[in-house]
Each structure stands twice: as C-alpha cells, then as structure tokens.
Amino acid sequence: MALRTIITKRTLAGALGFRQQHRSVQTFSLPDLPYDYGALEPAITGEIMQLHHQKHHQTYITNYNKALEQLHEAITKGDTPTVAKLQSAIKFNGGGHINHSVFWKNLAPVRDGGGEPPKGSLGSAIDIHFGSIEAVIQNMNAEGAALQGSGWVWLGMDKELKRLVIEITSNQDPLVIKGPNLVPLLGIDVWEHAYYLQYKNVKPDYLKNIWKVMNWKYASEVYEKECR
Amino acid sequence: MSWCCCNSVCTSSSRQLLATSDLSSIPSRVSNVGLKQKRSLCGVPKVFAYYGLKTPPYKLDALEPYMSQKMLEVHWGEHHCGYVEALNKQLEKNDMLYGCTMDELIKVTYNNGNPLPEFGVAAQVWNHDFFWESMKPGGGDMPKLGLLQLIEKDFGSFTNFKEKFIEAALTLFGSGWIWLVLNREEKRLAIIKTSNAVNPLVWNDIPLIGLDLWEHAYYLDYKNDKANYVNVFMNHLVSWDVALGRMARAQAFVNLGEPKIPVA
Numbered sequence: 323m324a325l326r327t328i329i330t331k332r333t334l335a336g337a338l339g340f341r342q343q344h345r346s347v348q349t350f351s352l353p354d355l356p357y358d359y360g361a362l363e364p365a366i367t368g369e370i371m372q373l374h375h376q377k378h379h380q381t382y383i384t385n386y387n388k389a390l391e392q393l394h395e396a397i398t399k400g401d402t403p404t405v406a407k408l409q410s411a412i413k414f415n416g417g418g419h420i421n422h423s424v425f426w427k428n429l430a431p432v433r434d435g436g437g438e439p440p441k442g443s444l445g446s447a448i449d450i451h452f453g454s455i456e457a458v459i460q461n462m463n464a465e466g467a468a469l470q471g472s473g474w475v476w477l478g479m480d481k482e483l484k485r486l487v488i489e490i491t492s493n494q495d496p497l498v499i500k501g502p503n504l505v506p507l508l509g510i511d512v513w514e515h516a517y518y519l520q521y522k523n524v525k526p527d528y529l530k531n532i533w534k535v536m537n538w539k540y541a542s543e544v545y546e547k548e549c550r
Numbered sequence: 551m552s553w554c555c556c557n558s559v560c561t562s563s564s565r566q567l568l569a570t571s572d573l574s575s576i577p578s579r580v581s582n583v584g585l586k587q588k589r590s591l592c593g594v595p596k597v598f599a600y601y602g603l604k605t606p607p608y609k610l611d612a613l614e615p616y617m618s619q620k621m622l623e624v625h626w627g628e629h630h631c632g633y634v635e636a637l638n639k640q641l642e643k644n645d646m647l648y649g650c651t652m653d654e655l656i657k658v659t660y661n662n663g664n665p666l667p668e669f670g671v672a673a674q675v676w677n678h679d680f681f682w683e684s685m686k687p688g689g690g691d692m693p694k695l696g697l698l699q700l701i702e703k704d705f706g707s708f709t710n711f712k713e714k715f716i717e718a719a720l721t722l723f724g725s726g727w728i729w730l731v732l733n734r735e736e737k738r739l740a741i742i743k744t745s746n747a748v749n750p751l752v753w754n755d756i757p758l759i760g761l762d763l764w765e766h767a768y769y770l771d772y773k774n775d776k777a778n779y780v781n782v783f784m785n786h787l788v789s790w791d792v793a794l795g796r797m798a799r800a801q802a803f804v805n806l807g808e809p810k811i812p813v814a
Contacts, residue, residue: 373773373774377773377774378774381774410723414723414724470670470746470747471724471725471726471745471746471747471764472724472725472765473724492724493723493724494723494724513765514725514764514765514766514769515765515769515774518765518766518769518770519769519770519773522624522628522766522770523624523628523629523632523766
C-alpha cells in the first residue's frame with residue numbers, strides 16, 4: 323500500500339512538471355473477518371463466506387481504489403466530464419465497501435453471541451418503536467423477500483430524531499443515501515451472491531436463518547454510541 | 551407443455567394447467583398428483599393459469615459444459631417457473647390485465663416509468679423466454695448475412711461490437727440485462743443495459759439478443775467470475791441464427807433501407 327502511494331505521488335508530480343505537495347489518494351484494503359469462514363455454519367456456509375469476502379468485497383475495494391485514483395487525477399487536471407462520469411462507480415464500489423464492512427461486523431458465530439437478542443437500550447428502543455424483536459425480524463424479512471433485484475435491508479437509527487428505522491437500499495447504495503442522519507445498526511445483504519450457493523432461489527430461508535448469526539451486540543454498541 | 555414445472559417446487563396452479571394437457575407426455579408420478587388434487591365435482595379440472603411456462607428449445611443438458619444442466623434446472627425450473635407462477639397469481643387478483651399478449655402486458659404494466667407491481671414478474675417471464683431462445687447448443691461464432699452487415703455498419707466490425715457488448719456487461723451495476731437492439735427511431739443497432747426486469751420493449755425498441763446478468767444466471771457455474779460467463783456466452787452460446795430471424799422480422803416494422811431525404 324505504501325508503494326502505491328509513492329507511485330501515485332511520483333506520476334502526478336511528473337505529469338505536472340514540477341514538485342508539489344500532494345495529498346496522495348488514500349487506498350483501502352480488505353478488512354479481516356472477526357471469525358473463520360466456517361464459523362457461521364449452518365446458517366451461512368464457509369464457501370459463501372469465503373467467496374463473499376475474498377472475491378466480492380475485494381473486488382469492490384479494488385475498483386473503489388481505482389475509481390478514487392482516476393477521480394484524483396481528473397480533479398487535478400480539471401477534467402469535469404470525467405469527474406462526473408466517475409460518480410456512479412464511486413457510489414457503487416465505495417458503497418459496496420462500506421456495506422460489506424458493516425455486514426461482517428453485524429454477523430457473529432453462535433458461540434460469540436450470534437442470534438442473541440439485544441438487551442439494554444437497543445432492546446427497549448425496539449420494543450417501543452416496533453413492539454418486539456419478532457416484529458423487526460418479520461418486517462425486515464418481508465422487505466428483503468419483496469426486494470426485486472439486488473440490494474440491502476437495514477435496521478438503522480436516525481441519530482438526529484433518535485428513532486429506529488427499517489429501510490431498503492438498492493444495489494450497493496449505503497444507508498446514508500436514504501437519509502443523511504441514518505446510521506446502520508444491522509444490514510442483510512440480499513444480493514444473490516450472498517446466499518445463492520446454499521439457498522438457491524429460496525431467499526426466505528436465507529432471511530430466516532441469518533437471524534441465528536445476527537450480532538445484536540454490535541448493533542447495541544453502535545446504538546449506544548450514537549445515543550450519547 | 552410445462553410438465554417440467556412439477557419437478558421443482560412450483561405450486562398447485564401449474565398442476566391445474568397440467569391436468570388439461572396430454573397425459574402421455576407427463577411422468578406418471580406427477581400426473582397422479584395433479585389429477586387427484588384438482589378434480590372439481592364434475593370431474594373436470596379447473597384451470598386458472600393465464601400464462602404458461604415455455605420450455606427452452608433444447609434439452610436442459612444441451613448447453614453443457616458452458617451452462618450446466620443443474621444451472622438450467624434451477625434457473626428455468628425454479629426462477630423462471632416461479633415468475634410465471636407469481637404472474638398468474640397476481641393476475642388472478644386483477645382481471646383488468648387479463649387478455650393481453652405478453653408484449654402488451656409489459657408495456658402496460660411499465661406504465662411509462664412508474665411500474666405497476668405486475669411489471670417485475672411479467673417482464674422477467676418475457677425476458678427469460680427471450681434469453682433461452684437467444685442461446686443454442688454450439689452457439690457463438692459469428693453472425694452472417696444481413697445481420698453481420700448491419701453490425702459492421704453500426705459498430706465498425708464484429709470484433710468491436712463484441713468488445714463493446716462485453717464491456718457493457720462488465721460495467722452493469724447490480725442485477726439486470728444486456729441487449730443488442732434495433733433502435734426503432736434511429737434505425738440502427740445499439741447495445742443497451744437495463745436494470746432488474748426492464749427490457750427494451752418499454753422503449754419500443756426491438757431486441758435481437760438478450761443476456762441475463764442477474765447473479766442467479768451464472769453463480770452456480772461461474773461463481774463471481776462474471777467476465778468468464780459473458781465471454782462464454784459470446785463465444786459458445788449466443789444464437790446468431792435466432793438473432794438473424796428476429797432482425798428479419800424487425801424489418802417488417804423498421805425500414806432500414808430508407809433513403810436519407812434531406813428535409814427542406
């Protein structure tokens with residue numbers, strides 16, 4: 323990663339013909355999973371986790387880095403058409419990186435508390451806003467099942483209104499697209515690559531089983547942090 | 551006939567349709583179930599299906615090794631079948647849309663960009679019918695005759711067209727389809743990307759080739775290697791014969807030989 327930074331600085335300096343202080347483009351890298359690939363079985367197979375993490379998430383990161391570099395170059399050159407053209411690639415790949423980074427954290431093996439319902443402030447907030455955890459699960463599963471195409475289902479929190487929301491986003495749009503004050507607490511990836519090898523087209527089974535490895539502890543931590 | 555439907559998890563309505571078809575073509579274990587469950591009092595089974603599931607023009611193992619039999623069994627037998635089922639169920643509730651041809655149904659439910667709930671399933675039924683017919687065993691190679699001429703006219707060369715098609719496929723974000731269409735207004739070929747279930751019929755263009763880029767179309771065989779899938783489609787699966795036929799039919803609606811008469 324450091325080598326890439328040097329190369330970026332050098333090529334830019336060369337292109338402009340003189341030495342200049344450049345803020346080099348930050349590159350992103352694949353975060354490690356906090357558990358083994360097979361740790362979420364039988365809810366999600368190790369094969370899916372490995373492909374999902376090592377191939378899909380990595381591809382988003384690679385393309386995001388590429389798009390950022392191209393954007394940096396275009397901005398430096400004042401090439402507005404290219405800047406505009408890159409926006410969709412940045413939203414898609416950057417969103418993919420954000421979403422999957424949250425996703426790995428909001429899942430946990432059963433032995434680490436996966437599937438255990440939240441206690442504390444998040445638990446009470448859910449009871450107040452939705453009535454019960456089951457209602458949240460049912461709502462999110464219904465939204466996920468009804469979603470046509472690719473996207474995500476989120477349990478989020480509006481940090482300004484201090485309110486819980488359930489939202490869907492399409493493709494790799496991050497939750498913040500639906501509202502600038504929304505913070506994701508739990509996300510479910512309903513792109514087909516997230517479940518196809520195991521569940522084929524039976525999406526409702528995937529949605530039912532993923533709750534067995536849902537990391538409510540993470541969601542509670544984020545909730546409590548945003549509530550302060 | 552849609553006898554294959556019963557090998558998958560399709561629901562009772564498709565079995566009702568089954569009961570009226572030629573029983574000799576149906577595997578016996580399936581036909582018994584259909585008849586037993588669905589006979590009405592008079593002994594004549596009731597039929598509620600509006601649209602049926604068309605079988606692909608080849609056996610399910612005919613596209614091996616480029617598209618496995620397992621892939622087709624799930625893609626056609628479960629996804630496509632599921633779309634047909636869902637469409638019939640939705641149409642049961644709202645008979646305003648009953649009686650349309652598939653093309654009309656898609657245009658009507660697209661509702662000029664504000665799609666009705668039936669659009670997603672209706673369009674996917676049509677899209678998949680089109681997709682199976684866009685492929686053939688021993689496909690790939692090059693288009694011939696008028697279609698090749700048209701591709702060379704509008705894209706420069708077949709190689710250039712193939713590159714553009716593959717590039718479009720690889721830069722599609724999310725689920726969707728890639729089409730080679732004849733643009734009715736501009737009277738030229740174009741490569742179009744659409745999201746989810748949208749297809750070129752809604753813009754009144756005439757599709758010649760369609761490629762399914764929803765992940766379910768390639769995941770079992772290629773996992774995340776979309777590039778491989780798209781290349782294999784172009785090199786080994788696409789049916790240029792069918793595309794030529796579609797183009798010939800399109801010329802009944804679009805006059806490609808119109809001289810360019812300058813407007814005063």
